[in-house]
Amino acid sequence: MELNPGQHGIKLREIVFIRHGTTAWNLEKRYLGHTDIGLLPDAERELALLRESISAITWDALYCSDLLRCRQTMQRIAPVQAGQAQLDPRLREIDFGQWEGQTYGQLKDNPHYRDWIDAPQDVTPPGGEPWQTFTARIDSFLTDCLLSASREAYSGENMVPAIAVVTHGGVIRYAVSRLIPELGFWDTLVIPGQAIKVRLEKSKNSWVSNRVSFP
Template identity: 45%
Template sequence: MNVEWWLVRHGLTAWNAERRYQGHSDLPLLPGEASGLAELRRELAGVDFAAVYVSDLRRCRETLAWARPDLLDGAQQDPRLREMNFGRWEGQTYEMLKDNERYRTWIDDPQAATPPDGESWQAFEARVSGVCGEFLTRTEALAGSDSISNSNSSFGSLANVRLRETFPPSAVRLYPSLPLTASQPLEPTRLLIVTHGGVISLICSLLQPNLSFWDTRVGPGGVKRLYFREEGEPEVEKEAYDE
């Protein structure tokens, strides 16, 4: 099995530049190369993807249209790939909110507080876990095996299960690059997922129990690749993350 997920964060918006919470607010990208997507366009050029998924928010759809317009018509839009809903905090900055007691509690422990009229951490995690489980099922089908890790786990039922309790951590490895070996196909099967920074961080922490949400950071227009290998294949030395 040789399957990759390419997790792409959308390009820059005006609120990114101003360090404002965006969440479900549907802002466009900054125009032209101000969106910071020139490198992403070069990185995705000519790459084949078995399936393409994109958050239904404008900044993600525009990112895909800017970087790979040929993939836009076939992309599956999914609102579960949206960023966390920050409610009345959207459009606000840290400086504007830092004296708010509820905000301070949320910053220290996002599971203990919910943005006013926003989304709880538990709801955010549940919807991302759901779509992640479906991606795992698709990955399993693409791999053509009964189980990603040669175990008895049923990935089709993961929508309502915490992935970190079910998915064997040895079956997923996260590297900034993966050298080819003689046992690996030259051309992997790839999924392209265009989404938001918080969603990427959460997916990585769900699939790797040794990672916290805060351990993965991807800048606007950045790519985080997840490499799926069966147990028993050659180990690959872990490299430093390249954010």
């Protein structure tokens, strides 16, 4: 994917990718894609540190997966601005199909599952989402919302626009690998409730991206 800014784009922007808080299936290490379950009852406590770390930020744009666990996370970490968030189904986790809710232990002897582990780009879970469909919708989001937006798309509160994206682990891994090409999909470790910041800087006709410390 070419990281080409629009003709009227601004020269710097910072994106904070935030993984939703912990769910029961996360604790049980079950595959969780499109199944729409909420956070654990102690989510307020779990997300308190993250909420404090971003409390002074006025977000120029907020994007959020439309699934419940992400919407609940947004409400807890940015209660004042949560109502301004744009819900986008392109930010959903990959759909694991018939493997939703199952664990590695339940699937490890399934040859189809073993093939998928070895080559997810070539093998699709039964009834699930092909890798190419998953990546295409994230590429579409990155282009439309992060790489092509002009200054008018943001509130103008900050000299460098601050953008929050509340989404899922697989989405963050893929997005970071596309924005920072030297990073592979598995090179980014992202745990529930964690924030990862990427700075984009316009250089001639393309965006140069790098991960920076957060907060």
